[in-house]
Amino acid sequence: MFDSLKQKLRHVQEKLSANIQIAAIPSETPSPPPPKKEEKTGFTAKVKTLVRDRELILSEKDIDEPLGELEMILLENDVAFPTTETIISALRSDLVGTHRRIGSSVGRVVGDSLRSALRGVLGSGFDLVSFVRNQEKPVKILFTGVNGTGKTTSVAKIAHFLRKEGFSVVIASGDTYRAGAQEQLSTHAQRIDTKVIQHQAGADPTAVIYDAVQYARAHGTDVMLADTAGRFHNRANLMNQLEKIRRVIKPDLVFYVDEAVAGNDAVIRAEEFNRLVGTDAVILTKADMDMKGGAAISIAHTIGKPIAFLGTGQSYDDLKPFSPEALVDELLGEA
Ligand SMILES: Nc1nc2c(ncn2[C@@H]2O[C@H](COP(=O)(O)OP(=O)(O)OP(=O)(O)O)[C@@H](O)[C@H]2O)c(=O)[nH]1
Ligand SMILES: [Mg+2]
Known part of the structure; x- marks a missing residue:
């Protein structure tokens, strides 16, 4: 059920997490070069160390690109336009501007935001x-x-x-x-x-x-x-x-x-x-x-x-x- 969408959501979640990890690197630290594929594990481990226990305020530019990608994914998978907009703006307002204690689990922060944005448009069930x-x-x-x-x-x-x-x-x-x-x-x-x-x-x-x-x-x-x-x-x-x-x-x-x-x-x-x-x-x-x-x-x-x-x-x-x-x-x- 919904296999194509599931796969793409996983991909965009990873991308959002990576962007947040990069945003969490202190500004005095020189940005690491974009990871080559074979270096991915090492890079992620390094970023995770830097991110751990930091409090972070995300800005629009940190997440703009993956959110744009998510918008395309939702539309391509037949999510109605107003519903797509509602999901994207819920994610944006959840992630941007607020203090976030990122800890070591960036993926969790992204997952929780996406979960609550989707939950917001699904309404209740019917018993x-x-x-x-x-x-x-x-x-x-x-x-x-x-x-x-x-x-x-x-x-x-x-x-x-x-x-x-x-x-x-x-x-x-x-x-x-x-x-x-x-x-x-x-x-x-x-x-x-x-x-x-x-x-x-x-x-x-x-x-x-x-x-x-x-x-x-x-x-x-x-x-x-x-x-x-x-x-x-x-x-x-x-x-x-x-x-x-x-x-x-x-x-x-x-x-x-x-x-x-x-x-x-x-x-x-x-x-x-x-x-x-x-x-x-x-x-x-x-x-x-x-x-x-x-x-x-x-x-x-x-x-x-x-x-x-x-x-x-x-x-x-x-x-x-x-x-x-x-x-x-x-x-x-x-x-
Ligand atoms: N795979 C799958 N097939 C379904 C499902 N529900 C219905 N079908 C199939 O869809 C076809 C049409 O189902 P019907 O129940 O006859 O549809 P209907 O709306 O009553 O059709 P009309 O009376 O002609 O308007 C049948 O071959 C069903 O077996 C479902 O949940 N999954
Ligand atoms: Mg019928």
Whole structure:
């Protein structure tokens, strides 16, 4: 997961650390020449001795170059521009101007700053189990998003997840539009042994979901999960249909589903869906196939709604509750 970004973050962390070590050398000491590759160990050891236990005030020029490089790395890895700017300025204000007791661990100072800058844009997670537990039953959950991003698979994964947590679940087959969609959902439902409510092809999805809510009420079912057809946000008639579902069903929770691999596109679409029909939390699928991590880093910061889960594969257990701390650990290595 996010291998390309991880590698580059490691490189820029080393560069920032090296710059800080150089800045920490007292001005009366002649600057050592830039290290040749074979001398690196000796040079680092020498700098570390000089830096140990010194208190240091960093200036802009000490870190400008590696921060510029970090900015490029984030943008190239699909981190949204405003999110990138927020991360860079958090790092700048954390590192520049303040007294820092560097001690022998420059890498630690850099790592901690980067960790808190990333943590600052990731927002909170979302605890679905507590949410469901505290809500009046049946809890009505709607899944929205563009075509092929993993909505139906995520409905099945969430049903499986909630059932393992001890909740009863019914699924509404709200994609009456795409040929084969209902069969796909009923195959999933059979495999995870979950009741599904379906109507004939072309039926009004609001009516299907309404029936599923009625079923849940009649049977004391805890949660109703409503799948919907994929739609692009610029298709007004399909967005109006989603608006109608919202108005009539009054879901307790709306999950917007998109794929991590779509990068910036996912962030833009998430913003549009949130603006047009509202979103409470995000499920980011195909994180297992994403080298860049840009959508995972940017989406919560951009739309102001938490990521609830990452989809990490094609089987029903490949669903991870999203933890900002775990993502930062994944990107930077454990603290
Ligand atoms: N690798 C990987 N594949 C996934 C993940 N989630 C879904 N998929 C795959 O993505 C493809 C599309 O998934 P669907 O669940 O059908 O997507 P959808 O959003 O319902 O698609 P439409 O109903 O056509 O809009 C399927 O082949 C899934 O197996 C994931 O987390 N990781
Ligand atoms: Mg689907």
